[in-house]
Amino acid sequence: MRGLLVLGLWLWGLGAVAAPRETLESKLQTGDVVLHTSRSRQSKAIQAATHSSLSHVGLVEVTPKGVFVVEAVQPVQRVPFAKWKARGVKGHIMVLRPENLDVATRQRVLDAAKKHLGKPYDWRFGWGDEAMYCSExxxxxxxxxxxxxxGKMERLGSLDVAGIQQQMRERYGTQVPLDLELVTPASLARDDRLMVIHSDFPEGC
Incomplete structure (x- = not known):
């Protein structure tokens, strides 16, 4: 009898060890907001201006064929989540989720984002629909x-642009539009209405 008990406990232990771990990808929902530190040329300027390592953002789409991210790069595109995550520095990622939005509403959000697929990236951070930047x-x-x-619309001049004057001149010439209003990835991350579902960034990112 004791031998059977020991055998049962051993088999139960094997099952516990073999149980698959829940992956981050399996926790994602359509409409989740995902952020990472981009490796793009302008990423360091965005980090300096916003005092945040969060320099790129996209929207999650969960489908029967896999998980994807809709993002504004050059051009606006839809890429597999694993590929999107791997592009971030050290693979670090933050996942935010809106409170109290049903499945149908989250799908409408994703459909609204996908209307812009194929549009060029907006290097000047304007607010028109002919081109898009990521947080826009x-x-x-x-x-x-x-x-x-x-997120919060902020004036370009309210950000810390003192150390990135060269980048500003390359983008805008001698007349930098300091009154230009834009939304940043860091601003989205600070919105209390977006719950942090996952983050492997250090605090204060």
Missing amino acids: LVRKAYIEGAGVEY
Whole structure:
């Protein structure tokens, strides 16, 4: 009898060890906001201006064929989540989720973002729809799909642009539009209405 008990406990232990671990990808939902530190040329300037390591953002789409991210790069595109995550520095990622939005609303948000697929990246951070930058895409998708404005519109001159004057001149010439209003990845991350589902960034990112 004791031998059977020991055997049963041993088999139970093997089952516990072999149980698959829940992956981050399996926890994601359509409409989740994902952020990382981009390796793009302008990433360091964005980090310096916002005092944050969060320099790129996209929207998650969960489908029967896998998990994807819709993002505004050159051009606006839809890429597998694993590929998107791997592009970030050290693979670090933050996942944010809006509170109290049903499945249909989150899908409308994603559909609103996908309307912009193929559009060029907006290097000048304007607010028109002919071109898109990453945090603009996310904010506009939620405005259209859910009627919610996430993140805060900020004047370019209110950011810490003192150390990136060269980059500003390359982008705008001698007349830098300091009154230009834009939304940053860091601003989205600071919105208390977006719950942190996952983050392997150090605190204060």
